[in-house]
Amino acid sequence: xxxxxxxxxxxxxxxxxxxxxxxxxxxxxxxxxxxxxxxxxxxxxxxxxxxxxxxxxxxxxxxxxxxxxxxxxxxxxxxxxxxxxxxxxxxxxxxxxxxxxxxxxxxxxxxxxxxxxxxxxxxxxxxxxxxxxxxxxxxxxxxxxxxxxxxxxxxxxxxx
Amino acid sequence: xxxxxxxxxxxxxxxxxxxxxxxxxxxxxxxxxxxxxxxxxxxxxxxxxxxxxxxxxxxxxxxxxxxxxxxxxxxxxxxxxxxxxxxxxxxxxxxxxxxxxxxxxxxxxxxxxxxxxxxxxxxxxxxxxxxxxxxxxxxxxxxxxxxxxxxxxxxxxxxxxxxxxxxxxxxxxxxxxxxxxxxxxxxxxxxxxxxxxxxxxxxxxxxxxxxxxxxxxxxxxxxxxxxxxxxxxxxxxxxxxxxxxxxxxxxxxxxxxxxxxxxxxxxxxxxxxxxxxxxxxxxxxxxxxx
Numbered sequence: 001x002x003x004x005x006x007x008x009x010x011x012x013x014x015x016x017x018x019x020x021x022x023x024x025x026x027x028x029x030x031x032x033x034x035x036x037x038x039x040x041x042x043x044x045x046x047x048x049x050x051x052x053x054x055x056x057x058x059x060x061x062x063x064x065x066x067x068x069x070x071x072x073x074x075x076x077x078x079x080x081x082x083x084x085x086x087x088x089x090x091x092x093x094x095x096x097x098x099x100x101x102x103x104x105x106x107x108x109x110x111x112x113x114x115x116x117x118x119x120x121x122x123x124x125x126x127x128x129x130x131x132x133x134x135x136x137x138x139x140x141x142x143x144x145x146x147x148x149x150x151x152x153x154x155x156x157x158x159x160x
Numbered sequence: 161x162x163x164x165x166x167x168x169x170x171x172x173x174x175x176x177x178x179x180x181x182x183x184x185x186x187x188x189x190x191x192x193x194x195x196x197x198x199x200x201x202x203x204x205x206x207x208x209x210x211x212x213x214x215x216x217x218x219x220x221x222x223x224x225x226x227x228x229x230x231x232x233x234x235x236x237x238x239x240x241x242x243x244x245x246x247x248x249x250x251x252x253x254x255x256x257x258x259x260x261x262x263x264x265x266x267x268x269x270x271x272x273x274x275x276x277x278x279x280x281x282x283x284x285x286x287x288x289x290x291x292x293x294x295x296x297x298x299x300x301x302x303x304x305x306x307x308x309x310x311x312x313x314x315x316x317x318x319x320x321x322x323x324x325x326x327x328x329x330x331x332x333x334x335x336x337x338x339x340x341x342x343x344x345x346x347x348x349x350x351x352x353x354x355x356x357x358x359x360x361x362x363x364x365x366x367x368x369x370x371x372x373x374x375x376x377x378x379x380x381x382x383x384x385x386x387x388x389x390x391x392x393x394x395x396x397x398x399x400x401x402x403x404x405x406x407x408x409x410x411x412x413x414x415x416x417x418x419x420x421x422x423x424x425x426x427x428x429x430x431x432x433x434x435x436x437x438x439x440x441x442x443x444x445x446x447x448x449x450x
Contacts (some may be wrong), residue, residue, distance in 0.1 A: 001166035001167065001168060001390060002168055002169075021165070021166075021168060021169035021212065022164040022165065022166050022167055023164075024199070027163070033231065040161045043161045043162065043200065043203055044203075044204075045196050045199075045200050045265075045267075045268060046353075048265065048267060057241075058267050058270060059267050059270050060196070060197075060267045060268070060271065061272050062200075063195050063196055063199040063200055064199070064200070064271070064284065065169070065192075065195065065212075065214075066196060068171075068192075068195075068214055068216065091269055096366040111266060112265070115266070116265075129264075130266060131266075132264030132265060132352065132353065133265030133266045133267045133353075134268060135353070
């Protein structure tokens with residue numbers, strides 16, 4: 001197996017990493033860049049915990065090879081806040097109490113971010129549909145949907 | 161989480177280059193498109209490969225091209241999301257839109273391709289079921305040139321296609337449904353994040369109350385998605401009365417070869433094939449009238 005030095009753009013920062021072809025994007029983020037906000041859960045593309053944005057679209061980082069996203073813009077949960085200032089979605093999840101164990105939260109927030117960019121004022125049903133690929137085993141989803149609706153409201157009033 | 165076993169990686173710039181690489185490495189190389197099936201299966205050891213051939217950089221494979229009266233074609237790297245978002249597919253091939261739209265995972269639709277889905281050859285593919293009913297024809301390319309094959313000939317058996325080790329599916333062509341065609345897609349599913357127990361897609365062309373042409377595709381009720389050809393033959397040339405539809409639905413149920421697994425029993429799948437087939441035919445006929 002060939003090793004190579006590959007360049008990545010993660011959260012607007014350039015990185016050079018020694019990679020092998022069998023390294024997944026979630027391994028790159030968590031184990032080589034120390035960005036452990038992105039979670040690995042099922043490893044089978046079922047749960048959405050590992051969701052990050054590649055060129056603005058939510059994808060599953062556990063099932064994506066790092067080598068295949070060298071030329072792309074990668075955004076993960078650590079890229080949302082600006083220093084201590086949280087993103088509106090993060091604030092909304094805290095305010096709504098949409099976090100229990102927290103394992104699904106980074107994936108939920110990344111999926112929600114992409115959804116709100118495409119549809120800034122979704123209905124509750126549209127939020128449910130948009131988060132269809134993210135599983136939460138604690139909350140029953142009500143507060144997660146509340147949070148996304150709240151964030152949509154803040155963002156449409158000019159929040160960040 | 162388990163690490164993927166080591167492999168080497170190649171990104172060909174042309175279909176020919178890909179085919180040559182596959183020829184050189186025989187069965188040890190796997191084609192990678194969206195990766196939503198292949199990578200998880202490699203992780204659990206259900207699929208092994210010494211080489212992965214990622215076709216993402218081959219120009220033109222992600223295109224979706226509607227050519228009006230002729231039909232529509234899309235390439236091997238067209239994602240489920242891009243197909244779902246295509247106005248031409250929404251307007252003229254609504255059962256394909258519906259089969260994709262009801263898939264719950266946005267992530268899977270952003271990564272996954274329809275061609276990758278067909279090549280996995282799972283009998284429970286909703287997308288393949290819609291494509292069977294639309295009469296999809298595949299373009300398959302290898303070192304010796306290209307061949308065309310209907311989707312039902314392509315899907316040989318459970319998890320098995322007619323694809324040779326050194327061939328790739330590059331394009332899918334959908335003929336334009338003739339005037340007077342109605343269609344419907346339905347599936348029976350516990351939750352939309354799950355796989356269907358049974359899925360049905362119907363496209364029926366009616367003139368003066370007589371069935372001129374019909375395709376009835378059934379998913380998850382046999383080792384492959386299949387066309388209920390006895391049912392189709394019985395309907396063709398008949399007046400589409402209530403009785404004819406009910407009889408056809410029963411014939412369709414009889415054409416299944418279902419299994420019992422964690423999602424359903426064989427008996428239930430067979431029964432429900434009849435029920436869904438009837439409802440789908442009725443819905444398709446309503447569209448013809450409208």
